[in-house]
Amino acid sequence: MNAHTTDQKIALITGANKGIGRAATERFAVLGMTVLIGARDARRGAEAAAALRAAGGDAHAVTVDVTDPATVQAAAKQVEEEFGHLDVLINNAGITGSGQVSPEDAHDQVPSSVDLDMVRAVFETNVFGVIAVTNAMLPLLRRSPAPRIVNVSSAAGSLTLASDPAGPLAALLPSAAYTPSKAALNALTVQYANELRKDGFLVNAADPGYVDTEINNHNGYLTPAQGAAVVVRLATLGTEGPTGGFFSEDGPMPW
Numbered sequence: 001m002n003a004h005t006t007d008q009k010i011a012l013i014t015g016a017n018k019g020i021g022r023a024a025t026e027r028f029a030v031l032g033m034t035v036l037i038g039a040r041d042a043r044r045g046a047e048a049a050a051a052l053r054a055a056g057g058d059a060h061a062v063t064v065d066v067t068d069p070a071t072v073q074a075a076a077k078q079v080e081e082e083f084g085h086l087d088v089l090i091n092n093a094g095i096t097g098s099g100q101v102s103p104e105d106a107h108d109q110v111p112s113s114v115d116l117d118m119v120r121a122v123f124e125t126n127v128f129g130v131i132a133v134t135n136a137m138l139p140l141l142r143r144s145p146a147p148r149i150v151n152v153s154s155a156a157g158s159l160t161l162a163s164d165p166a167g168p169l170a171a172l173l174p175s176a177a178y179t180p181s182k183a184a185l186n187a188l189t190v191q192y193a194n195e196l197r198k199d200g201f202l203v204n205a206a207d208p209g210y211v212d213t214e215i216n217n218h219n220g221y222l223t224p225a226q227g228a229a230v231v232v233r234l235a236t237l238g239t240e241g242p243t244g245g246f247f248s249e250d251g252p253m254p255w
Helices: 019-030 042-054 069-082 116-141 178-199 224-235
Strands: 010-013 034-039 058-063 088-091 148-152 202-206 246-248
Touching: 010 019, 010 069, 019 034, 019 042, 019 058, 019 088, 019 224, 034 042, 042 058, 058 069, 069 116, 088 116, 088 224, 116 148, 116 178, 148 178, 148 224, 178 202, 202 224, 224 246
Parallel strands: 010 034, 010 088, 034 058, 088 148, 148 202, 202 246
Antiparallel strands: none
């Protein structure tokens, strides 16, 4: 282990070289945490870490493709060897499956005509990847006095909102890939929270809102920093904070 002391808070964020993930890393750095920037592309991760260091943060790149077990295990080994523990895990990496189109225009997700391979690919990243990364990092999180896991979800994952024909998601096309993947992620969040509650973990799902990022071809109206606010808040909850919940910056979201 290097010179990092065990009381130095360490946060790992997947998909952190851009968008909401990157905005979260910037906020964690301001809070004095050591930030581990998870990225599939080693060069982009290194560039994001260098930019954060240039701004005064303690940042390091970690190459991790959440769909590749070898890189997930290598990332856990790197964190173990360089830092010895982990306090915060943000499962932020996610894909829509539709390329850069807004959810309103994702015709390829319509259930009756969806390509099953696309559904598999979306779940591989948005659900199975979260299980892979979380389980690889759990031994390191168990060494933290206050472990926090935040899964970056979406209002689209709310069955309550999605099933309301007059609700706020009524403009979205029906989706058999992205939307169900986020509902599954919410369900998974509750199950991890239930298992880890007795160990002092707080595990929650975050809805960042409609953020201007590549994932929606920059159609969102919130800045990445605004979207990251709820993620950071859930990652820094005190011991009496909630677990097994789904929250936006405005408060609890309906399941």
